[in-house]
Amino acid sequence: MKIEPARRPSDHPATSPKIGVLLVNLGTPDATDYWSMRRYLKEFLSDRRVIEVPRALWWFVLNVIILSKRPQAKGRDYDKIWNREKNEGPLKTITRAQSEKLAGSLVDKKNLVVDWAMRYGNPSIASRLKMLQEQGCDRILAVPLYPQYAAATTATVADKVFDALKDMRWQPAIRIAPPWHDDPVYIEAVTGAMQAELAKLSWKPDVILSSFHGVPLEYLLKGDPYYCQCAKSARLICERLGMSDRQFVMTFQSRFGKDEWLQPYTDKTVEALAKSGVKNLAVVTPGFVADCLETIEEIGMENAGIFREHGGENFTAIPCLNDSDAGMKVIRHVVTRELSGWL
Numbered sequence: 001m002k003i004e005p006a007r008r009p010s011d012h013p014a015t016s017p018k019i020g021v022l023l024v025n026l027g028t029p030d031a032t033d034y035w036s037m038r039r040y041l042k043e044f045l046s047d048r049r050v051i052e053v054p055r056a057l058w059w060f061v062l063n064v065i066i067l068s069k070r071p072q073a074k075g076r077d078y079d080k081i082w083n084r085e086k087n088e089g090p091l092k093t094i095t096r097a098q099s100e101k102l103a104g105s106l107v108d109k110k111n112l113v114v115d116w117a118m119r120y121g122n123p124s125i126a127s128r129l130k131m132l133q134e135q136g137c138d139r140i141l142a143v144p145l146y147p148q149y150a151a152a153t154t155a156t157v158a159d160k161v162f163d164a165l166k167d168m169r170w171q172p173a174i175r176i177a178p179p180w181h182d183d184p185v186y187i188e189a190v191t192g193a194m195q196a197e198l199a200k201l202s203w204k205p206d207v208i209l210s211s212f213h214g215v216p217l218e219y220l221l222k223g224d225p226y227y228c229q230c231a232k233s234a235r236l237i238c239e240r241l242g243m244s245d246r247q248f249v250m251t252f253q254s255r256f257g258k259d260e261w262l263q264p265y266t267d268k269t270v271e272a273l274a275k276s277g278v279k280n281l282a283v284v285t286p287g288f289v290a291d292c293l294e295t296i297e298e299i300g301m302e303n304a305g306i307f308r309e310h311g312g313e314n315f316t317a318i319p320c321l322n323d324s325d326a327g328m329k330v331i332r333h334v335v336t337r338e339l340s341g342w343l
Contacts, residue, residue, distance in 0.1 A: 018111045019342050020137030020172070021335055022128055023099050024157050025145045025290060027120030028089030032079045037071035044120045049156040052219070074293075081296045092118070094290040095145070097323040098331060105332055109343060113137055119157050126164035132172075139173045141338055143331070145289045147186055148233060149179040150226035152215055177338045181229040182236060185333045189326040190286045191240040194318055198282065203314045205282035207247060207273055210234045212287040213294060214252035214261040227262055233286055253285075253303075254294050270303045274310035281307055284318040289327065291320045 029040035045051055045062055053061075083093050099116035106112055113135050117128040125142075132140055144157040158176045165171045180186045198205065212230045220227045234250040241248065253266035266283075273281060283303065285295045300317035307315045321327030336343075 016136045017138045018113050018136040019109075019339065020129075020132035020135070020140035021102070021112065021114045021339070022125070022132065022140060022142045023095060023102070023114070023116040023145055023331070024119055024125060024142060025091055025095045025116075026153070026292070027118035028091045028292070029075075029078060029121060031087075032075040032082060034071045034075060037075040037078070038067055040121050041071055041074065042067060047120075047152075047156055049159065050152045052216075077293060077297050080301065081293060089292070090296065091290055091292040094322050098145075098290070098328065101323050101328050102331055102335065105328065106335075112339075112343070119160060125157070125160045126167075129161065129164045129172075133168070133170075137172055139175075139342055141175045141177060141335065141342075143177040143335060143338070145331075146287070147179055147289065148181045148212070148226055148229040148287055150215055151219065151224050154179060175338060175342075177334055179229060180330070180334050181233045183330075183333070186330050187233070187236045187240055189321055189330045190284070191237055193321055193324065193326050194237075194241070194284055197316070197318045201282075201314075201316060203280050205314075205316070206278045206280045207249060207282075208241075208243070209266065209269060209281065209283045210237060210248060210250045211253045211266045211283050211285050211299060212250070212262075214255045214265070216257075217260045217262060220262065230287060237284075237286060253298060266299070267303055267306055270307050270312075271310050274307045274312035277311070279312055280314040281312055282316045282318060285320060288320045289331070290322050295320055 027040065027044065029036045042062070045066065048055075051058055078089060081090055082088075083090055086093055095116050095118070099114055103114035106114065113132055115128045115132055117123050117125045119125065129140065142157065142161050144154040146153045149155075154176075161174060161176065165174065194208075212234075215224065215226055230252075231250060234248070238245065238248040249264075249269065251264050251266040251269045252262040255261040255265060270281065283299050285299060288295055295317065304315040304317065321330060
């Protein structure tokens with residue numbers, strides 16, 4: 001009996017192997033109403049890398065206390081910055097634009113497919129990995145869009161990528177891009193963008209705060225390198241600008257809960273500077289590659305209000321690199337570097 005070889009469908013990935021690039025950012029709710037916010041916050045705050053609290057205790061705190069009130073409050077905050085034209089959060093708008101511009105700048109790479117996803121919310125990592133595989137990608141580079149590594153950010157992207165692979169019969173080869181906190185291309189892009197924005201002002205800042213997203217102090221004590229990488233980024237930016245550590249100050253924002261987080265806190269520092277007589281303040285957020293709730297609302301609105309309430313006068317929140325030429329140069333640099341040997 002002669003056995004015929006199995007026929008392979010014409011659209012099988014192996015017939016036209018491609019390389020996928022998946023840009024991944026934190027996430028955004030689908031809308032600002034209670035239930036949309038609740039779904040988003042529940043997914044985010046249920047991540048064991050984000051909240052390292054015993055599960056039984058955290059389940060009660062999250063479902064009985066936090067998710068009964070926080071969705072309304074955060075929904076109001078998101079509503080202040082919502083992209084009405086596209087009916088989405090700005091992080092989704094910007095990440096899509098970054099993906100499209102990256103694809104356009106690499107158009108000469110015929111076997112490359114670029115896509116984007118959110119760690120929490122939509123589009124999900126699993127859905128976009130599946131789409132890349134269906135387009136013939138047998139190798140995929142996932143790029144967590146965080147210049148500094150933290151278990152609660154970079155590592156949880158890797159977790160979700162490999163969770164998705166568990167359900168695949170034929171898994172693509174995967175690379176996870178490392179952080180770029182001290183890469184000269186990144187440092188030059190941040191400082192150049194800062195200088196360009198500051199040159200537009202009619203006043204000169206007395207102090208510049210370099211505000212990074214905070215994490216609980218306990219995470220540092222457990223060995224997370226995030227604080228050290230933020231400190232190195234801030235030091236390199238400060239040196240590149242030729243400023244002293246009194247003129248350029250590193251702080252941490254967005255703390256949550258009652259535990260001690262990385263210090264100094266951004267809001268407390270803004271208040272103290274205003275009370276001390278500082279009249280002109282600029283804040284840059286080099287840990288974010290795209291403007292979002294934490295940069296637009298928390299820094300540009302909330303902390304601006306704190307500064308003026310306590311005697312400050314001029315305040316500016318310097319935009320993130322976003323999909324600017326400088327921002328895209330950084331992303332393209334990281335991607336092409338990490339595709340070495342594949343392209």
